[in-house]
Amino acid sequence: MKKNIKKNQTGFLFVLPSLLGVLFFLVIPFADVVRRSFLGALSGAWAGLANYRTVFSNTAFRLAAGNTLRFEAVCIPLLLALSLFTALILNSLKSHIQFYKSCFLIPMAIPVASAVLLWKVLFHERGLLSGLLHLFHLPGEDWMRTPWAFWILIASYLWKNLGYDVVLWLAGLSGISPSLYEAARVDGAGRRQCFWYITLPSLLPSLFTISVLSILNSFKVFREAYLAAGDYPHESMYLLQHLFNNWYRDLSMDKMAAGAVIHAGVIFLMVLTLKRAWDGED
Amino acid sequence: MWKKIMLILLAVLAFAAVYPICFLLAGSLMGTGELQENLSAAQEGGAGYVRMPGLPQYPTLQSYVELLLDSPEFFVMFWNSVKLTAGILLGQLLFGVPAAWGFAKGSFPFRKLLFTIYILLMMMPFQVLMLSDYLLLDTMRLLDTHAGLVLLSVFSTFPVFLMYRFFDSVPDALVEAARLDGASQWQVFLYVGLPLGSPGIISTMVLGFLEYWNLMEPPMTFLKSKQLWPLALYLPNISLEEAGAAFAASVMALIPAILVFLAGQDYLEKGIVAAAVKE
Known part of the structure; x- marks a missing residue:
């Protein structure tokens, strides 16, 4: 009996210090924010769902949430497709694979702050991009102040994360047994058929986790947006983080609290779906 | 043929990935004069377009020296x-x-x-x-x-x-x-x-x-x-x-x-x- 109790407890002491930290620094403060989201900003009295109503009817919130969703909806499929394509080419190479991998991973190591200098020179009204277009007699623009700003943000996300996803796809590809392809070829399958009937179905389980990790990384794109365009960028790239920053500066605690709870709720739902997919793998 | 196009695409992508490093290195090795000249278009009332050669014409460590000595x-x-x-x-x-x-x-x-x-x-x-x-x-x-x-x-x-x-x-x-x-x-x-x-x-x-x-x-x-x-x-x-x-x-x-x-x-x-x- 005594042994059983002991066994039930193994490892808890290892977790305890971290757990206390997480509780004290993350869980309890967030619980406090949830409580505050139901209180009036100034009065501190119970306000029910008033803060949530304010947030949902706030035009800035709608713009930011819409842009953030649009950003995710465009950049995730683009990144997944481009990185899969790159991984497939790399996988068919016989040499230099490591070299290319290094090239694609290097943007992860380039501090955003260093890369922003390139942005400034590239997308200035009289910058490198405008200069290039000028060669073809096309007009230049102050790119960061046009709807193109959104696409520049997409491009910078792709640049930064391509290597990350390529490495993930390559790991998935290396898990496919070569004998499958051999058998298919003996049966007369072409390259295209091999891709559609072997490669793609085998990669499907990884697709989900890769998407979620890509989404996790996409939250960091705000850094580029902020450094290149400041607090009030072109409205096509006004993201949730901009909004929270502006609320923070105005000390709109009530809106921030409700906004944070809504945001966390959306992510919570996403993680639950992810968890189901992970558990399904077992 | 198909394979060659793929390889070229791959090389272009790889180049785009590492270009920022080349850009920063080249810029940091240019003297003040050369940088001024290349970037003059981006300044108030500038004409023409910004240029950024892949290699500095007159490589110098001037920028590093100034940064390390003059900016505590x-x-x-x-x-x-x-x-x-x-x-x-x-x-x-x-x-x-x-x-x-x-x-x-x-x-x-x-x-x-x-x-x-x-x-x-x-x-x-x-x-x-x-x-x-x-x-x-x-x-x-x-x-x-x-x-x-x-x-x-x-x-x-x-x-x-x-x-x-x-x-x-x-x-x-x-x-x-x-x-x-x-x-x-x-x-x-x-x-x-x-x-x-x-x-x-x-x-x-x-x-x-x-x-x-x-x-x-x-x-x-x-x-x-x-x-x-x-x-x-x-x-x-x-x-x-x-x-x-x-x-x-x-x-x-x-x-x-x-x-x-x-x-x-x-x-x-x-x-x-x-x-x-x-x-």
């Missing part, structure tokens, strides 16, 4: 970045490694539930935790301090999750065998867990370094005093008028990250894969 604030910010990054990573080692081991090889009530909470927390972007972080730091009187920033990141749950993935692949039989031989829990962790899990710990540290060297949102929000800022906040504030300093400072910020990247690339790849694929 650069050293302050560099040191701030080092302090923040080192503090966070050390803290994560101290609290995260045992926790990851406990989750992977321990068995105690609510283990699964607690770990799910960890995964949930790791997915939360900064803006979600911004207000709670602020209220916490405010209560603890740690706003506008490095200690506050370090504390916030030490208990980030992503490192625990990542190291858990590595510890999880340590064979249970080994752990059992050590226990049967009379090793205490602590000894099993020290002599079985740590050596076998060390690639995971290194992977986590490499990924962590790249992340925290780049840390922006929390210092931007919680550090009011400029002398406490890390490099990541300082760089964007250098205007194009001081292009030489901006280029040299950008390269200096890049060097530690590239060194860690080159030394730890294998671990970096392992870390990326471990987060997604079950062994």
Whole structure:
């Protein structure tokens, strides 16, 4: 009996210090924010769902949430497709694979702050991009102040994360047994058929986790947006983080609290779906 | 033919990925005059377009010398970045490694539930935790301090999750065998867990370094005093008028990250894969 109790407890002491930290620094403060989201900003009295109503009817919130969703909806499929394509080419190479991998991973190591200098020179009204277009007699623009700003943000996300996803796809590809392809070829399958009937179905389980990790990384794109365009960028790239920053500066605690709870709720739902997919793998 | 087009595409993509480094290096080695000339179009009333040759015409270390000799604030910010990054990573080692081991090889009530909470927390972007972080730091009187920033990141749950993935692949039989031989829990962790899990710990540290060297949102929000800022906040504030300093400072910020990247690339790849694929 005594042994059983002991066994039930193994490892808890290892977790305890971290757990206390997480509780004290993350869980309890967030619980406090949830409580505050139901209180009036100034009065501190119970306000029910008033803060949530304010947030949902706030035009800035709608713009930011819409842009953030649009950003995710465009950049995730683009990144997944481009990185899969790159991984497939790399996988068919016989040499230099490591070299290319290094090239694609290097943007992860380039501090955003260093890369922003390139942005400034590239997308200035009289910058490198405008200069290039000028060669073809096309007009230049102050790119960061046009709807193109959104696409520049997409491009910078792709640049930064391509290597990350390529490495993930390559790991998935290396898990496919070569004998499958051999058998298919003996049966007369072409390259295209091999891709559609072997490669793609085998990669499907990884697709989900890769998407979620890509989404996790996409939250960091705000850094580029902020450094290149400041607090009030072109409205096509006004993201949730901009909004929270502006609320923070105005000390709109009530809106921030409700906004944070809504945001966390959306992510919570996403993680639950992810968890189901992970558990399904077992 | 098809294959050749693919290879060219691949080369173009690879070039685009590394171009920023070439750009920064070239710019940092140009003299003030040459930079002025190339960038003059971007200044008020400039004509023509900005140019950026791949190689400086008259390579010089002038910008570096000026940055290193004449801008003491650069050293302050560099040191701030080092302090923040080192503090966070050390803290994560101290609290995260045992926790990851406990989750992977321990068995105690609510283990699964607690770990799910960890995964949930790791997915939360900064803006979600911004207000709670602020209220916490405010209560603890740690706003506008490095200690506050370090504390916030030490208990980030992503490192625990990542190291858990590595510890999880340590064979249970080994752990059992050590226990049967009379090793205490602590000894099993020290002599079985740590050596076998060390690639995971290194992977986590490499990924962590790249992340925290780049840390922006929390210092931007919680550090009011400029002398406490890390490099990541300082760089964007250098205007194009001081292009030489901006280029040299950008390269200096890049060097530690590239060194860690080159030394730890294998671990970096392992870390990326471990987060997604079950062994």
